[in-house]
């Protein structure tokens with residue numbers, strides 16, 4: 692799909708991969724609704740930096756269906772429709788399974804899996820009606836490759852996104868709407884700087900010898916949107932891991 696003049700919602704856009712994705716889509720001529728849990732100066736500044744009339748802030752917890760309804764209503768009120776949905780919002784945490792509380796498990800699924808479901812549920816009918824849309828689910832290398840200890844909830848939630856991408860992509864493949872997963876490897880964002888112990892040592896294990904940049908992943912999201920023969924697949928962007 693051509694990004695120029697398309698309307699995108701990017702969740703989790705206040706920093707990291709979401710921010711780089713919003714900037715990439717705006718640079719390609721898209722109109723971008725930027726989301727994070729709360730409306731902060733960072734989010735307002737980002738929307739402004741995307742260019743006059745190109746950015747809109749729509750804060751809200753993606754795990755909350757009512758908040759998602761407001762995000763989609765704001766997008767539609769300003770730009771008329773939603774053509775691109777990037778389900779990027781995410782959280783991370785290390786908890787060994789024997790210490791895992793039901794609320795740790797639930798919060799991981801609430802943001803990643805219910806968050807994606809909530810927004811897909813709200814934007815898909817319009818996309819199908821117009822026969823035009825791309826949904827990008829940001830999964831993780833942890834969905835399919837050894838994620839390391841303490842990440843059972845994270846790996847399981849990200850694997851659910853791979854399954855959702857596969858099943859939904861095939862279900863609607865003939866209806867003009869594509870569903871693509873992007874599974875980043877280790878990427879230089881606040882999530883890993885705060886969440887991964889011994890980051891420098893861990894980075895040495897990446898075959899390309901470096902961790903990814905948010906722009907590396909945003910570039911893959913752009914490819915997923917633009918390539919018209921790509922659906923139901925998750926692309927691993929990992930520096931060779």
Ligand SMILES: NC(=O)c1ccc[n+]([C@@H]2O[C@H](COP(=O)([O-])OP(=O)(O)OC[C@H]3O[C@@H](n4cnc5c(N)ncnc54)[C@H](OP(=O)(O)O)[C@@H]3O)[C@@H](O)[C@H]2O)c1
Nearest residue numbers: 703704705707708727728752753780781831877878880882
């Ligand atoms: N960095 C990596 O190495 C890596 C690797 C594989 C996959 N990923 C995935 O890539 C995505 C982006 O991660 P990142 O590394 O860019 O992380 P990040 O820098 O921590 O950014 C996460 C974003 O998600 C937002 N967010 C969190 N919970 C939310 C909620 N309930 N509702 C709305 N927004 C929410 C955060 O904003 P607020 O906190 O302000 O709400 C922030 O904007 C995540 O899905 C992550 O799992 C990252």
